[in-house]
Amino acid sequence: MPHESLDTARRQLTAAGVDPFDERVYREMLVRHTAAPAELAAPLDCSTDRAARSLDRLRELGLVGRLSGARRRYAAIEPVAAIEALVRSRTAELDTVREAAGELSRLFDAAQSGGTEEVEVVVGSEALGRWFVRLQQEAREEVITLDRPPYALTTSNPVEATALTRGVRYRAVYAPEALEWPGVLGDIRELISRGEEARVLPGLRVKLAIADRRLALLPLSLDFTGEVRAAVLRPSALLDGLVDYWELCWRTATPLDAPADDPLAEDDRRMLTLLVAGLKDEAIARQLGWSVRTMRRRISALNDKLGAANRFQAGVIATRRGWI
Numbered sequence: 001m002p003h004e005s006l007d008t009a010r011r012q013l014t015a016a017g018v019d020p021f022d023e024r025v026y027r028e029m030l031v032r033h034t035a036a037p038a039e040l041a042a043p044l045d046c047s048t049d050r051a052a053r054s055l056d057r058l059r060e061l062g063l064v065g066r067l068s069g070a071r072r073r074y075a076a077i078e079p080v081a082a083i084e085a086l087v088r089s090r091t092a093e094l095d096t097v098r099e100a101a102g103e104l105s106r107l108f109d110a111a112q113s114g115g116t117e118e119v120e121v122v123v124g125s126e127a128l129g130r131w132f133v134r135l136q137q138e139a140r141e142e143v144i145t146l147d148r149p150p151y152a153l154t155t156s157n158p159v160e161a162t163a164l165t166r167g168v169r170y171r172a173v174y175a176p177e178a179l180e181w182p183g184v185l186g187d188i189r190e191l192i193s194r195g196e197e198a199r200v201l202p203g204l205r206v207k208l209a210i211a212d213r214r215l216a217l218l219p220l221s222l223d224f225t226g227e228v229r230a231a232v233l234r235p236s237a238l239l240d241g242l243v244d245y246w247e248l249c250w251r252t253a254t255p256l257d258a259p260a261d262d263p264l265a266e267d268d269r270r271m272l273t274l275l276v277a278g279l280k281d282e283a284i285a286r287q288l289g290w291s292v293r294t295m296r297r298r299i300s301a302l303n304d305k306l307g308a309a310n311r312f313q314a315g316v317i318a319t320r321r322g323w324i
Contacts, residue, residue: 013086017086
């Protein structure tokens with residue numbers, strides 16, 4: 001579709017809380033699919049900084065996702081699901097916003113084929129990232145996940161924070177490797193404060209996200225350096241089996257959030273949780289901002305407090321008491 005058509009029906013997303021300039025940026029992103037802020041400055045006649053700020057606002061609204069990697073680059077999210085999520089959070093001018101979503105959907109040139117099949121294979125890290133956002137936006141009741149590196153998008157998840165405010169329940173099982181990823185533990189603790197239920201399970205070998213037990217996203221490989229392939233699963237025996245597998249992982253995982261009557265100091269509980277999760281001393285010290293010597297001294301003091309002979313026994317005792 002030619003660029004001139006993007007000038008029609010401007011400001012249709014204002015009712016959904018999208019600034020008119022941000023809508024221009026989003027429309028440009030839909031044509032390009034991916035872009036860095038500097039690439040948008042010339043066609044939008046703005047500074048790179050203004051384009052970057054707009055992209056960050058669009059990311060908070062779930063309209064674009066930031067791709068992983070050192071270079072700051074964004075990908076457009078499929079409009080129908082993204083804008084419908086905005087519509088559900090507001091009550092004014094619903095018809096106008098849905099009409100805008102339909103127009104933007106026609107501009108989106110990468111619509112997936114075979115959407116009615118029980119198993120659909122999508123290709124590319126951008127497609128994987130878009131589907132992860134879309135799955136969360138379509139959830140009405142619950143999102144359950146198995147989480148481990150690598151990541152197609154950045155590790156923070158503003159879409160989850162928005163979904164939690166509209167009553168969607170999130171339960172996540174994390175691999176210890178995720179807690180070692182820069183910034184992830186802080187992101188998890190922030191989501192826990194917003195309502196996420198989080199647990200950690202060593203040996204987790206898959207990534208998985210399921211919405212309302214009717215739609216799942218399963219990367220077919222953990223090698224994100226080449227062509228990424230993922231399965232989108234709809235109601236089927238295979239999806240039922242994945243739900244059962246998630247439930248098994250959830251039951252055997254260790255909670256990351258503290259009980260209300262937790263008698264441990266916050267730092268001690270975090271240290272013990274990471275120990276039980278299987279992280280090495282160096283990784284735990286790095287996460288807590290301690291030296292390895294300080295961490296080992298705290299472990300010794302914690303063993304004395306629990307009456308444990310070693311760190312493994314300390315973890316068993318604390319788990320039995322419901323402290324972690």
